[in-house]
Amino acid sequence: MRYWFIRKFMGDNKMFREGISDIAIMQLFHFRRSMSVVMLAGVMILAQAGCGVSYVAKNQLTPGQSFRDELASGGQGPEMVVIPAGRFRMGCVSGRDCGDDETPVHEVSIAEPFAISKYEVTRSEFGRFVAQAGYRTTAERGRGCYVWEGSEGIEKSSARWNNLGFDQSDTHPVVCVSWDDAVAYVEWLSSGTGVSYRLPSEAEWEYAARSGSTTKYHFGDDESQLCRYANHADRSTDLPWRNESCSDGVGERTAEVGSYQPNSFGLHDMHGNVWEWVQDCWNDSYVGAPSDGSAWISGDCGSRILRGGSWFSVVPWVLRAADRDRTATGYRSGSLGFRVTRTLTP
Numbered sequence: 001m002r003y004w005f006i007r008k009f010m011g012d013n014k015m016f017r018e019g020i021s022d023i024a025i026m027q028l029f030h031f032r033r034s035m036s037v038v039m040l041a042g043v044m045i046l047a048q049a050g051c052g053v054s055y056v057a058k059n060q061l062t063p064g065q066s067f068r069d070e071l072a073s074g075g076q077g078p079e080m081v082v083i084p085a086g087r088f089r090m091g092c093v094s095g096r097d098c099g100d101d102e103t104p105v106h107e108v109s110i111a112e113p114f115a116i117s118k119y120e121v122t123r124s125e126f127g128r129f130v131a132q133a134g135y136r137t138t139a140e141r142g143r144g145c146y147v148w149e150g151s152e153g154i155e156k157s158s159a160r161w162n163n164l165g166f167d168q169s170d171t172h173p174v175v176c177v178s179w180d181d182a183v184a185y186v187e188w189l190s191s192g193t194g195v196s197y198r199l200p201s202e203a204e205w206e207y208a209a210r211s212g213s214t215t216k217y218h219f220g221d222d223e224s225q226l227c228r229y230a231n232h233a234d235r236s237t238d239l240p241w242r243n244e245s246c247s248d249g250v251g252e253r254t255a256e257v258g259s260y261q262p263n264s265f266g267l268h269d270m271h272g273n274v275w276e277w278v279q280d281c282w283n284d285s286y287v288g289a290p291s292d293g294s295a296w297i298s299g300d301c302g303s304r305i306l307r308g309g310s311w312f313s314v315v316p317w318v319l320r321a322a323d324r325d326r327t328a329t330g331y332r333s334g335s336l337g338f339r340v341t342r343t344l345t346p
């Protein structure tokens, strides 16, 4: 069924090359199913890398340094890495083999260092929020989550962040979380730590993912190397669009965060594992985009941007640092999670 569907709705590889993602496939599955139904009927404390050092002033944080903030209610927030201020060219820097939405290439200047989580937010980190805040996710308040079951993507009413079609440990990335859920998490984290957490802006995300590189991936352009750096649809999956040039042995599922090599900023899984929500509203090109690293919060704000591709992603194309995708703020799927950013001024 899946192969039929892919051929029927997705066409040939040219369509894949133009950036059709697993999110788009999930949505097309949903569309087909919908049509079938119609037809049928406070305190700032920083701890340096677990060393328990309380309050590290902004000017003591140096790029590359990692830290965790203490939660007033107990425990710690995600491990954060300090990213240097700097400038970079955002979008289709190669000038070819890109989507139109990655143009025009534009220079972005990030004036202040900021911190971004070293890994995607994990199940245990999200679970602490759910337990402490009594939060119910979009999936739990609605119709569940889009997951792959057998050969089909379905909206499964029982699927949620802690009940997927595949096993996850506490250190796997949380998935089946909507943009609204991710925002609720960063608001809780800000409240619990007394410092300002948020989702990354799209520019911060690409700057962090590139980590100084101008290639497709932070390590270069060679897709046979992807299995060292990114959990994606490789030869260990049965997915028809898989990357035939390598295998990571993981199969069709998330991997523990940090299982693959980091980029030069020390960040893991910027390519692959799970798609990551960012703050920005959808705009179909960079005409009028901010150049100061801030989020673009005008345009289609009912849809927010996703970055980095996932374990399920359609050909390595969508794993690229410049690739962009978007979906509705209430959407949730088994390949979509997030990471967090922290402003270094309280």
Ligand SMILES: [Ca+2]
Binding pocket: 230, 231, 232, 233, 234, 236, 248, 249, 250, 251, 311
């Ligand atoms: Ca994989």
Ligand SMILES: [Ca+2]
Binding pocket: 120, 269, 270, 271, 272, 273, 274, 275, 276, 308, 309
């Ligand atoms: Ca990722």
